[in-house]
Amino acid sequence: MARLPIEWSSPTRIRMHARDYLAFAGCNYLGLGGHPVVIDALAQAARSMGISTTASRETTGNTLSHEGLERELAAFMGQEAAILGAEGYTANFMALQTLALTHRVAIIDAHAHRSLRHAATAAGLHVCEFEHLSARSARWLATQHADSGVVILTDSVFAADGAVAPLADLLAVLPPHRSTLLVDDCHGFCVLGRGGRGAVEAAGLTDPRVVITTTLAKGLGCYGGAVLGRRAFIDSVQQQAWVYRSSTPVPPALAEACRAAVRVLSQGDELVQRLRSNIQVMREVLFFTGLPMPPDGVPIFTFAVSDEARQQRVHELLLEAGVFAPLIEYPGGPAPRYFRVVVNAMHTHDEINTLGKHLLRALDVTRDQRPARRPRPPVEDAEMPDIRVLERAVMEQLG
Ligand SMILES: Cc1ncc(COP(=O)(O)O)c(C=O)c1O
Structure with a gap:
């Protein structure tokens, strides 16, 4: 094309x-990519901090802008903690590199975004597909692999058909031990849930086995990605995910633009x-x-x-x-x-x-x-x- x-x-x-x-x-x-407050935040921060950290955050590239955005994003989405990635695609690699330390099998919606599939395969997980949107089909696979450490992978909202994943049903089919539901909320964040808090909030899920990944380049109108969930999991992403540790983060000025966008959302719906x-x-x-x-x-x-x-x-x-x-x-x-x-x-x-x-x-x-x-x-x-x-x-x- x-x-x-x-x-x-x-x-x-x-x-x-x-x-x-x-x-x-x-x-x-939401049109946040053209919001004057967001654009001003980007321009001001670029003037004062330049474009790139030119180093990874775990060496000499960490800034208070990155840390502030992580705190504010997690608070907005009702999660304990967040960690930034260079984009949404990378966020899925960060989450799956970490999950691969404890899980062996990824059960993935047949229409899930390529980044989830690539990330699971690259992390060395055994990948099995379930029928698009079918928790029943996911249950069958989860039962087959119940003792292996299972992560179910799905988009929240599917960009190509507009369907919404049955998140509560998928959570219900997780085996009781060593299991995770990873929700790629790229198209649910800023759209679904109270004030745009995303698909997990909309589905009322508070289970500690849920991990969220998202882009900051769609509903938020900026650029970057994030993994959100329990503090212990986010700490282990920081320590274990080399795709995060060995790469330059989203520019601090963009982190400031994202912070401005999150502030706009937090101030009213x-x-x-x-x-x-x-x-x-x-x-x-x-x-x-x-x-x-x-x-x-x-x-x-x-x-x-x-x-x-x-x-x-x-x-x-x-x-x-x-x-x-x-x-x-x-x-x-x-x-x-x-x-x-x-x-x-x-x-x-x-x-x-x-x-x-x-x-x-x-x-x-x-x-x-x-x-x-x-x-x-x-x-x-x-x-x-x-x-x-x-x-x-x-x-x-x-x-
Ligand atoms: C469902 C989904 N996941 C991940 C991504 C990748 O996000 P990013 O563009 O920030 O890399 C996209 C879109 O581009 C997407 O639609």
């Missing part, structure tokens, strides 16, 4: 080939509420298309349109109308190539309606690319919600 030639972007706009588009892309769920209200509007708008919906509270809408030529045409028609709805190729989605449309807290209701209007129209005018099943009335200008157009689109989608 060709890369996008992005010249400039904001949480809701993207510029390509000198044209601005209304965009429903990326994972800047306005952004999270805006995101939730926008998700609701998006659901109402897309309902009329008959396209599949993610679970409530998830801002990721993925869908494929009947055949490839029509799908490409829908994408182009949206671009012609000034709307960018990403058409991506990424594993785990509903088709090899599919739309991944993301609403964030910065969109206005009008902008979401604009997407809905143009998507409906694009689906409607491309109907001819499929074999016609019944004569259809002429297409009218769908200024917004014209119920006849909406009904026709639903009927079309339902076949």
Whole structure:
């Protein structure tokens, strides 16, 4: 797939080939990546501390900015402790290098993010897949390996289909001894739970066997990664995970930007509420298309349109109308190539309606690319919600 030639972007706009588009892309769920307080924190700290520590934290590269962020992140997410990694990908390697000291088997959701699978394999764990989202399938494997030290690995929210993992059910199938549930909360942090505290908080899990990893580059809008959990486990990551010990940390200025973003979230849930209200509007708008919906509270809408030529045409028609709805190729989605449309807290209701209007129209005018099943009335200008157009689109989608 060709890369996008992005010249400039904001949480809701993207510029390509000198044209601005209304965009429903990326994972800047709360718009914190463009928040003035966060940007100021980054700029000020970069001016005073420079860019890089140029050394690992366990030699001469530790700063109070890193330690402060770890404390504040753990407190926000209701965990005893946190440790930073260079990114979310590395955070999974840190957690699994440490878990491999006491666990032998990783039981992983078939659609889990590559970083979890790579980290488990690189750490020397025996990796077995369970059926996507199936605690029943995980239970069967966990029972087979009950005495080996089992870690269950899952994303909280799956980026490619918007599904939410059954965390409580997965925890319930852990063997009683030497077992861990590792939740990669990259797409749940800042989205699910009270004030965006993440999927583990949303599921009400306080079990000491739960370990969380996350990126700081999506909902938080910054850069970096973290492992969170019980103090004893985080201490052992610090002492044992060489991927952490032998690498340069996230720049201190970015740690300060993350601290500012966490402060914004701690001070109130306005952004999270805006995101939730926008998700609701998006659901109402897309309902009329008959396209599949993610679970409530998830801002990721993925869908494929009947055949490839029509799908490409829908994408182009949206671009012609000034709307960018990403058409991506990424594993785990509903088709090899599919739309991944993301609403964030910065969109206005009008902008979401604009997407809905143009998507409906694009689906409607491309109907001819499929074999016609019944004569259809002429297409009218769908200024917004014209119920006849909406009904026709639903009927079309339902076949
Ligand atoms: C579920 C999941 N885990 C891990 C990562 C890696 O995080 P990062 O981009 O911070 O390395 C990503 C995304 O990029 C992700 O979607």
